Amino acid sequence: MKKVYCDISATTPTNHEVVDLMATIQKSVFGNPSSIHKYGQESHAIIEKSRIQVATALGCNQEEIIFTGSGTEANNIALEGFIKPKDHVISTSYEHPSVINVLKSLESRGTALSFIKPNKNGKIDIKSIESLISKNTKLVSVMLVNNELGSVNDIKKISEIVKNNNITLHVDAVQCVGKIPINLKELRIDLMSLSAHKFYGPKGIGALFIRKGIDLKTTINGGGQELNLRPGTENISAIAGLGLAISKAYKNINQNIEYVKNLENIFIKQLDKYKIDYVLHIKDRLPGVLAIGFPNIDGQSLLIALDLKGVAVSFGSACSSGTTKASQILLDSGISEDLAKSTLRISFGKIHSEEDVLYVAKQLFDIIKRLKNG
Amino acid sequence: MADSNKRVLVAMSGGVDSSVALIKVLEMGYEAIGVTLKLWENKDKKTNKVIDSECNSLDAVNGAKLVCDRLGVHHYTLNFIDLFRTEVVNNFSNEYFEGRTPNPCIRCNSMVKWEALINQLDVFDADMIATGHYAQIKKHKNDYELCKGLDKQKDQSYMLWQIDKKFLKKTILPLGEMTKTDVRKIAQEYKLENANRDESMDLCFVVDNDYRQFLHEFIPEKVKDIKDGDIINEDGSVVGSHTGYTNYTIGQRKGLGLSFPEPRYVKKIIPNDNKIMISKKEGLLSNKCKVSNLNWMKKIDKFPLKFKARIRYNSEGADALLINKNNEFFCEFENPQLAVTPGQSIVFYINEAIIGGGIIEK
Numbered sequence: 001m002k003k004v005y006c007d008i009s010a011t012t013p014t015n016h017e018v019v020d021l022m023a024t025i026q027k028s029v030f031g032n033p034s035s036i037h038k039y040g041q042e043s044h045a046i047i048e049k050s051r052i053q054v055a056t057a058l059g060c061n062q063e064e065i066i067f068t069g070s071g072t073e074a075n076n077i078a079l080e081g082f083i084k085p086k087d088h089v090i091s092t093s094y095e096h097p098s099v100i101n102v103l104k105s106l107e108s109r110g111t112a113l114s115f116i117k118p119n120k121n122g123k124i125d126i127k128s129i130e131s132l133i134s135k136n137t138k139l140v141s142v143m144l145v146n147n148e149l150g151s152v153n154d155i156k157k158i159s160e161i162v163k164n165n166n167i168t169l170h171v172d173a174v175q176c177v178g179k180i181p182i183n184l185k186e187l188r189i190d191l192m193s194l195s196a197h198k199f200y201g202p203k204g205i206g207a208l209f210i211r212k213g214i215d216l217k218t219t220i221n222g223g224g225q226e227l228n229l230r231p232g233t234e235n236i237s238a239i240a241g242l243g244l245a246i247s248k249a250y251k252n253i254n255q256n257i258e259y260v261k262n263l264e265n266i267f268i269k270q271l272d273k274y275k276i277d278y279v280l281h282i283k284d285r286l287p288g289v290l291a292i293g294f295p296n297i298d299g300q301s302l303l304i305a306l307d308l309k310g311v312a313v314s315f316g317s318a319c320s321s322g323t324t325k326a327s328q329i330l331l332d333s334g335i336s337e338d339l340a341k342s343t344l345r346i347s348f349g350k351i352h353s354e355e356d357v358l359y360v361a362k363q364l365f366d367i368i369k370r371l372k373n374g
Numbered sequence: 375m376a377d378s379n380k381r382v383l384v385a386m387s388g389g390v391d392s393s394v395a396l397i398k399v400l401e402m403g404y405e406a407i408g409v410t411l412k413l414w415e416n417k418d419k420k421t422n423k424v425i426d427s428e429c430n431s432l433d434a435v436n437g438a439k440l441v442c443d444r445l446g447v448h449h450y451t452l453n454f455i456d457l458f459r460t461e462v463v464n465n466f467s468n469e470y471f472e473g474r475t476p477n478p479c480i481r482c483n484s485m486v487k488w489e490a491l492i493n494q495l496d497v498f499d500a501d502m503i504a505t506g507h508y509a510q511i512k513k514h515k516n517d518y519e520l521c522k523g524l525d526k527q528k529d530q531s532y533m534l535w536q537i538d539k540k541f542l543k544k545t546i547l548p549l550g551e552m553t554k555t556d557v558r559k560i561a562q563e564y565k566l567e568n569a570n571r572d573e574s575m576d577l578c579f580v581v582d583n584d585y586r587q588f589l590h591e592f593i594p595e596k597v598k599d600i601k602d603g604d605i606i607n608e609d610g611s612v613v614g615s616h617t618g619y620t621n622y623t624i625g626q627r628k629g630l631g632l633s634f635p636e637p638r639y640v641k642k643i644i645p646n647d648n649k650i651m652i653s654k655k656e657g658l659l660s661n662k663c664k665v666s667n668l669n670w671m672k673k674i675d676k677f678p679l680k681f682k683a684r685i686r687y688n689s690e691g692a693d694a695l696l697i698n699k700n701n702e703f704f705c706e707f708e709n710p711q712l713a714v715t716p717g718q719s720i721v722f723y724i725n726e727a728i729i730g731g732g733i734i735e736k
Contacts, residue, residue: 301497304450308407308498371496 003310004356008349009147009175009289010314015200015248018241022202025237033234034225043236050243054207057250058177058192060184066208066226067239071174071195072098074208077229078170078191079103079141081216085110087138092124093117094146094329099172103141112136120334122151122282122291130161139168145176148329148345150289151282152176159188168214174198174206176286178249179349180257190214196238201245205238256350260288263348263357270361276368281335281343288348291330293339294364297371302344305367311360314345381405381500382546385487386442386449388434390568391506391549393441394557397564398548399504400445407498408442408449410435411486413458414579437568444564452494454486461485463579467593470585470620471600473643474717478577484536484669492541502544509534510550511542512727518542520671521726525553532687535721535731536669586621603648605630608641608657616650619643625658625713639713659710665696665703665720665732672729681722681729683707685714691723703732 005013025046031039033047047067055062068074075098083089083106091103093115100115107113114132119125124142140162145152155171162169170191173182178199184192192209196202208229210216222231249256264287271278279293294302299315306313326340335343348357382404384396399406412435435451442449462482469476491503508523509531520542523529537545549557561568580588590597600618607613614632616622622630626640630652639658642651677698682691683705693708705720714734721731 298497300453301494305497305499308448370499 001310002359003312004352004360005312006346006348006352006356006360007312007314008347008351009150009198009345010347011197011203012200012349013351014197014202014241015245017248018201018245021244022237022241025240029236033236034223043234046236046240047234050239053243053247057246058182058184058209059186060209061212064184064209064212066210066229067234067242068193068206068208068226068230069204069235071172071193071198071206072096073230074193074195074206075099075170075172076102077216077219078193078208078210079106079139080219081229082168082170082191082214083111083139086112086136088112088114088134088136089139089141090114090116090129090132090137091141092143093332094148095141095143096147096172096174099141099143118146118149118151118329118333121284122146122149122333123284124153124158126154126157126161129158133161133165133167137165137167139170141170141172143172143175144182145173145180145286145289146329147175148327149282149291149333150175150285150345150347151333152180152284152286155187155189163188178246179286179288181250181253184209184211191216196242196245199245199249202238202241205235205242207242257287259350260348260352263352263354264288264290266354267346267348267357267361270358271364274361274365276361276365279339279343281330281333290346290348291343292346293335293343294368295339295342297342297368299342299344301371302342302364302367305371306360306363309363309367311363313347315343379405380502381407381498383491383495383498383500383503384408384447385491385503385505386410386438387506388437388441388568389506390561390566390570391508391557392438393506393566393568394552394560395504395506395548396441396445396447397560398552399546400447402546402548404502404546406445406447406504407500408438408447409491409494410438410449410451411491412451412453412455413482413486414455414463416579416581441566441568444566452491454490457490458482458486458579463592467589467596469717470589471596471645472717473619473645475623475715476717477719478579480533480536480719483534484538488537488541488545492544495544502546504546504548506549507531507534507547508549508552508554509547510726511545511547513543520728521550522723523547523549524551528554531728532684532719532721535671535719535728536667538669539671542671589620601648603650605632605650605652608651608653613652619645619648619650622650624715655712658713660707660714661710662704662706663714663716663720664735665705666735668703668730668732670730672727674729678706679722679729681724683711684721684723685711685718685734694722696722 029042031043033040033043051062051065054065079102089111103113116124116128142153142158144155159169168190171189173192174195177194190211195206216229218228220231225231225234277295281291303313303315326337330340330343382399384399384406386392386408396406396408439449462478466476466478507530508525508528510521512519512521522531576583600620603616604612605614605616622640622643624640627637632638636654638652640650641653641657679696681694683694684691692711695706697704716734716736718734719731720734722729
């Protein structure tokens, strides 16, 4: 049976060059990067090389990057490290749990919170942010691309408003680093989180960009590694894997985007050709990410039926799967409960071929026909 | 060898029985898919964290996933919490408030495990379901019979009387002809991690099997109205007080707070008068009962019908007659039976086969 993995937003397969590099390092490099001797120096050099790769890809300085254990950890370190008890924080209702739950925890310790719901295009209205700013507002945290919808926020405009009000901006960019260009020289983002497994790198490694001048307090105590913000002996091979993966992701970024957009078009045209009833929720979206509703078809059933045909997609985000409730994120962006329950996230990437997306469309056609007649 | 083109959904609890059922389905030559039904979530009141009950625990689901992975079989967890609440748990609590003793597992088998799972066959493009129950389905010409399991100690046919007969032809019970010893042997041969883990006998939605506490949390507003009341003798004289009639079941001896030279048992629960009637052991005996909610596994034209009645899961079966009075059914026992409990199931057997069953009324 043909297999097509279309859940690129959940995670990506690790690039084989990245795997090879990591395996080589695992086999031959073991020194503690903090050690003074040659073994330590070798490990330390690998980490610093990766830091330069990240900084080059994102247009920032290498001193502004720390490595973390995941995107979740990066969000935690940024928010817990920056926000003080009496601060007011503006964020959105559709952030990842690693942002929302940290903020709720801070709220129980005295932080004031305002959450903005997405509009029907799946974006955060800039005016909503503006209207909530008060003299106590110290941080705005908005994700660049939403993980369930694939909608892209206008971070440039958001950052300008935030800057004009002298507020710090945190951006969870886990969904889109490596998939769209991000230039931190041009964007006035202060804190930004990313995760390697979303761009064909390894799992268990992320990074946090901390703009020079932003002061984070230590939230994990230890031996002082990573600016004392993420202490603990570094995962050298994973850090190297992240560095190589991000360089590769940005090497041909514009070509990749065009390639994925083309796949998307072929897929949609094929759905039309099959006369499949569908609703594409978001127009302005991350290339390859389709939040797509199939009216009167149960989303979870469709997911299972596709899986049995070798096609992997998701229903709700990966983290909240296992429930048949409609996704709150879809509901918040104005999608009806019935349609939300019929909505899948199909995400394509540069690993796919035209044949792959045509196969997915064909399986959807066959399954929907069967479920409707059943 | 079965038709290998046929696909079978195997209901997996994660215990040894359903794991071996999966192995047997594969050995029969079918393509199998493992499914675990998520039926309930218990939350800790203090932390609001989900506490898993024995039969629904993360351990069990992960156990099922591991076994499926080992055998190269897809596994899915299906969420039937809403259905389980409306069809099983609501009925369970209503029955207690009416002074009756329900069998939620039997209702769950028919309405959730069978009906809902068979409704999913389309989704999985599957043909049949299989479970790890110790019971047999025998085919005679074009008719299907539900029969006792070969292992007399483990026979679970009693738990399946309420299943719609039309589902029998879409069901495989691979353990029906096996003993528990056979099952454990296979589990050990396959080195299953759960080879020695037993299927739970507790109610999956009731923490620590404390149904009183469960009712207290599930419908606090109704429990609040349940007041203390009198415990009476068979002649109506008051001999003590009870803490709320939902706290008692027919045949209960312990926890009555009475001192008699001979033990006393709960004979009757009378919700309308808020009374509990007690008696000596002999007082629990009855000759007959009314039967409601009948489900037939065989078409019966002639009444009265002579059969063996099981009035509880592990009972031997008692000779009885089923009488049809204008479509109201009554069971007369040849010898008086102890604690014939309203709300419990009565199952009619002729030899090894289930003819039908119903719910015991007063």
